[in-house]
Amino acid sequence: MVAASAPPGPGAVSGCRLRRRHRVLARLLVAPSAAWTLVFFVAPLVLITVFSFGRENLVTFNITFGWTAANYGAFGGSLYLGTLLRSLDLSLGTTLGCALLGLPLAYFITRQRPGVQRLLLAGVIVPFWTSFLVRTYSWVNLLQSGGPVDRLAHGLTGHHVEVLYTPTSIAIGIVYSYLPLMVLPIYVALERVNPELYDAAADLGARPWRQFRRVVLPLARPGLIAGIIIVGVPAMGEYVIPEILGGGKTLMIGNIIVSEFLDVGNYPFGSALAVSLMTILMIMLFALRRVQPALEAR
């Protein structure tokens, strides 16, 4: 009791000060990134949301904030819904494509010696060192009529392949551009796995395919889910690749949003489209997050 009523000793005071100092230091450390997020992420997001309820005179470009929901109503039109479905379709297809290519590739890399692994990882990352636009435009040369792909197909089958400016060329471009974003998280997940697990599975009689299905796939699942999110979300809003490889014939929702901002100058409607797309993606992400533990536990 005496101890309880006695004033805190010098040690307790300095401990308290230390904790307070740590707290202040921690806040100071987080302040730059918090300020950055606030100014360059939260503020634009709030601004876009506010804009989405405005109305614009498309001759004077003056915006009035009457808090109308008309912009959201227009999103329900067949033009925008159809484009949204096409984006969803392409995004799902390309994410699946990235997963089908990325998983075996990541597994293959993890099974190599450390030196070779580093070399192969560099091979995955090096394309990021060149401009995204240059890489995408290079596909125009590869896929165009009379290009290497066409010549190869003609040499092998006797038929020409007209891929450029079709949804297929957009899908190829997206898979190519986003593949590293799928490979890296899967690699990280598999790289932590003790290689002896694979040997144990083999010792127990699991053939390579069964080994892959029963051991590799479950262990790669956290990386796979992360890859699906990292690839699927930006692929949904992609607009540069469809613009270059789609030949202006296949619109994705990202193209319409860009067009509303840059060509039409209709900021309120463009904002409403962007907010709607973001809401849809958030719903999908939350749904995935809910089922993620169950998926990982399987």
Added chain:
Amino acid sequence: MTQVSGNAGDSVLTRRELLRRGAALGVGVPTTALLDACTSSSSGSGASTTSIAGTAVMSNYPSWMGSHVVADFERLHRGSHIKQVSSASSSIAGTVQQLKSGTYDFALADASATGQAVAIGIVAPLDWSKIPNIKFVGQGFRQGFPHGIPTDYGKVGIGYRPDLVGEKISSWHDVWRLAPKFSGKVVFIDIDRDCMGSTLKYLGHSGNSTVPSQLKACKDALIGIKPHLQAFLNTNVGQGLQDGSTVIAMDWDYDVALNKQKQPKIEWVFPAEGMVAYIEGWIAVKSSRHLPLVETFMNFALEPKQYADFVNTTGTAYVESAATPFITKAIADNPVLRPGQAVANVEYEHFLGQATALWTTIWQEVKAA
């Protein structure tokens, strides 16, 4: 940016003017600017002798300027600078919003964007007495671009390969008729004003139509031909004509002329139904504090020799016949680019007012179909 104004031709300075210049010197105006203000300044072509100094900022396309126009001008007018920013937009909204930003003194803009900017009241009216060289520009072009100095235009016609098509094309009607036969080898321009304008011409309407029923018919015609199109392109539209991967292209005159230099089998068609054309030029921004400088530079750039430098650098279709002797033969002798009789059959694109939104919606519907 500091500007010293005053009549350079005056030999007598008022006391107030002398004090003002002294104050300007005190705040660091370059001596050259003051010297320039005290000496006669002329482009040698009847331009006004108003003194100019300072920096005028221009929104322009990259390299869309004669190779030595700016350097020549700055040498002639010491203390005057033209700063080009490669930010010009091909979209009306982009252009108008740039002009509203107050960043620029003058800008390259097409007639549609200019019309909208005029409607908003952000274009400065020019003092034509300071731009006497406007007389070198053809009357039709001046009418098509009345609020600034026209610099170039682009007719939207047809480029095709007669050797691959096997028959002569002379109209938009031929393009629509032949598209199924050459499915996947036809390209159209990916800009609503040019593509829809040409389609409206095909349908026998004005390329600037704002009539909803006509625009609906335009949409139907484009959606009808779309399955046969290889692509809608906004750059290198006619490039495929060179190797034959494209056999028919809705294309701009300069692009066809450029491709024809590499593939002589390419032919250019002035469609029988008529053509639309964009017309571009420089406009001054109302908020500019350097209007005398801008006007002097506009006048200078319109001198036939300087204008020829612009044409030779860009390879564009040109608006000054007087510049022809100074233009390289490859361009001057090219019937596609020369401002000849065919221009009479051209309808220039202009501002569509409230119908702009309808055009945009229809264009998006065509692209999304």
